[in-house]
Amino acid sequence: MGLSPTAPQVLTGYGVFESYLFKIGRRVSPICFYCRATADTSVHTLLFCPAWAEQRGEILHVIGVDRTYEAVVRAIMLSGNVWTVFMTFCESVMRKKEEDERARERGVIRAPEDALVPQADTSDSEE
Numbered sequence: 001m002g003l004s005p006t007a008p009q010v011l012t013g014y015g016v017f018e019s020y021l022f023k024i025g026r027r028v029s030p031i032c033f034y035c036r037a038t039a040d041t042s043v044h045t046l047l048f049c050p051a052w053a054e055q056r057g058e059i060l061h062v063i064g065v066d067r068t069y070e071a072v073v074r075a076i077m078l079s080g081n082v083w084t085v086f087m088t089f090c091e092s093v094m095r096k097k098e099e100d101e102r103a104r105e106r107g108v109i110r111a112p113e114d115a116l117v118p119q120a121d122t123s124d125s126e127e
Helices: 007-012 018-023 042-048 050-063 069-078 080-106
Strands: none
Touching (some): 007 042, 007 080, 042 050, 042 069, 050 080
């Protein structure tokens, strides 16, 4: 079982997660860029953020009823198949998060329009 370069980010929480970027001073808030519902941590990304529901489906299918971070870690340690599913999730989701992060740094992407909690309007124009 090889190690995906993105899997350690999800396992440790050190990566393109708003809570981590907030902790190191690169964000003003730990709130999730995609759903705006809670702090964006690796656990939030892996198990809860609605933005990644489709990618997460197979992981939840293979780990069964206990849908906790601990259950995922236990399952990936015990099964090569689950590890492969987990790595596929990590590569897909983290690649997208990293692409979006670069686009945000260039100023070409904003939070999704259908975010659960709308962003405040920061424009100076009056309508």
